Ligand SMILES: Nc1ncnc2c1ncn2[C@@H]1O[C@H](COP(=O)(O)OP(=O)(O)OP(=O)(O)O)[C@@H](O)[C@H]1O
């Protein structure tokens with residue numbers, strides 16, 4: 001496991017960052033968002049550039065990735081990618097399954113080498129990394145893992161360490177769902193998911209300058225997830241988190257990195273902001289592309305018509321040059337959206353009304369009794385989500401229903417004509433890691449179910465395994481690719497009782513949507529466990545709360561359950577126990593320390609009330625300027641999108657030039673305004 005690495009170069013990238021937190025006096029978020037408008041320039045660049053200089057917060061970049069490219073065989077994962085990460089960044093890294101997100105982390109960690117380009121750390125920057133899958137567990141205790149990341153000061157002795165670290169580690173372990181007493185148990189007696197939680201605790205205890213987390217929420221149930229999310233919002237260091245969980249990204253991120261078409265694209269704000277900004281960029285790019293193509297076509301008509309005429313030759317030549325120049329700065333053609341997983345569950349044979357019944361079921365693991373007298377019935381067509389605290393026995397219930405573990409007592413009975421299908425939480429339970437994708441499907445062929453190679457390829461194609469992909473060994477598949485393969489296998493023998501344990505884990509956002517669509521049309525019975533609130537909300541029609549061996553049904557959707565059970569209150573109480581237990585570095589505190597470090601701030605004498613008043617007026621004027629520029633921008637954008645614009649040759653080009661100028665002016669004015677707001681805040685506090 002990586003904890004620290006030495007600097008690979010002694011280069012200090014003394015570049016300023018614009019990635020500040022909103023200050024108290026800043027306008028409301030909606031206003032700020034509109035001020036940080038996208039720029040035409042963005043589309044013309046193939047790299048993520050550093051934000052514009054902001055003299056108030058000179059920042060050293062912790063991590064500088066410059067012009068990195070990386071391919072596996074013919075598949076290019078990164079083409080000339082650059083990225084700058086500052087200590088205050090909270091970035092969400094998103095992109096489809098198999099895009100190369102985990103590979104980017106491997107490159108940052110030095111586990112893989114880029115084909116070209118450089119990756120440099122600031123001197124002394126330490127980081128913590130949580131891998132997407134599997135963490136080692138040996139003879140150490142959970143508490144030992146949780147405290148093993150903290151580097152000791154030379155004069156610290158063991159007594160001090162126990163005194164300061166342990167209570168903190170224990171609180172974090174409790175927040176992540178460990179029960180009292182678990183801390184001293186051996187890690188190897190826990191499942192892989194729990195060992196990962198212990199490692200997550202280790203990172204939170206160590207508090208490195210940069211956290212690199214690869215899908216951390218995959219290992220958490222809803223309660224632990226909400227605690228973790230809250231904890232991270234107060235994390236004092238930088239953060240790059242790979243996640244497909246929209247609610248999590250929304251709560252946490254101040255910037256989004258989208259890995260698409262071998263390139264990183266930067267967007268301001270959280271996931272919702274990303275969606276809005278992406279749409280805006282797309283339509284602007286489409287307009288700019290259309291307009292450029294028209295301009296070229298128009299010039300070409302002139303060249304074709306008059307190029308051969310001696311009297312017009314020089315003018316035609318100059319138009320030809322103009323075409324060349326336009327082509328040099330060609331706007332990329334808007335590309336097709338990415339391939340989407342596209343499948344339907346074939347309608348299974350209809351089962352009897354009663355699908356499954358458990359009567360007086362007992363289930364224990366050694367001394368640990370999970371269920372004493374469990375009674376449960378599911379009826380045809382129900383969509384039931386199992387919720388409840390971790391360790392309550394949700395996965396055990398699903399395994400009992402799927403008949404993958406024997407029960408210790410009682411009766412479990414399937415209804416007539418019921419074909420169950422089970423999607424295990426750990427997909428590798430059902431997959432052969434050494435075999436290829438194709439072999440993992442063909443191995444399901446039975447005498448009754450003669451699956452042809454063509455059928456297998458068709459099923460795999462729907463799950464985005466095309467051509468040579470099907471011959472990849474499972475061991476090199478990305479997390480999402482493994483999940484897709486596990487889903488593909490369900491289609492080989494369609495069940496009418498589908499039991500799914502965390503089916504969205506590792507799936508990208510589009511694939512989750514595809515799965516939601518397929519499950520909504522599924523006529524069989526669905527019983528599932530999920531920590532993805534979006535997924536639960538989209539599907540669940542009944543909520544079954546599992547706690548202390550008891551089941552409490554709520555005949556309604558997830559919101560109905562939240563309301564009736566007052567579960568929200570219970571979670572709030574859980575979180576409240578931790579918030580004031582540790583030092584919290586707020587954004588305004590950050591800003592203050594930045595100000596006191598900066599030359600300009602230290603030179604400022606204590607401002608008088610009239611100074612402040614005058615300065616406030618200036619801020620108002622700056623804000624007005626930005627608003628005026630924005631109105632102009634909106635007008636120009638509307639003109640650019642109007643069809644009639646394109647009937648006047650050259651008009652669109654002129655509008656585009658004006659728009660580009662305005663966008664630059666907005667960026668400058670916004671930066672000035674933001675600086676002024678920060679200064680005003682500092683003056684008022686002085
Ligand atoms: N050693 C390898 N040889 C060949 N292909 C590889 C190898 N390692 C990874 N890949 C492929 O590279 C692609 C990127 O993998 P990576 O794990 O980085 O994806 P990811 O963006 O993290 O996806 P996910 O969201 O599913 O976790 C995948 O298609 C994967 O199969």
Ligand SMILES: [Mg+2]
Pocket residue numbers: 101102103132214478479480
């Ligand atoms: Mg990954």
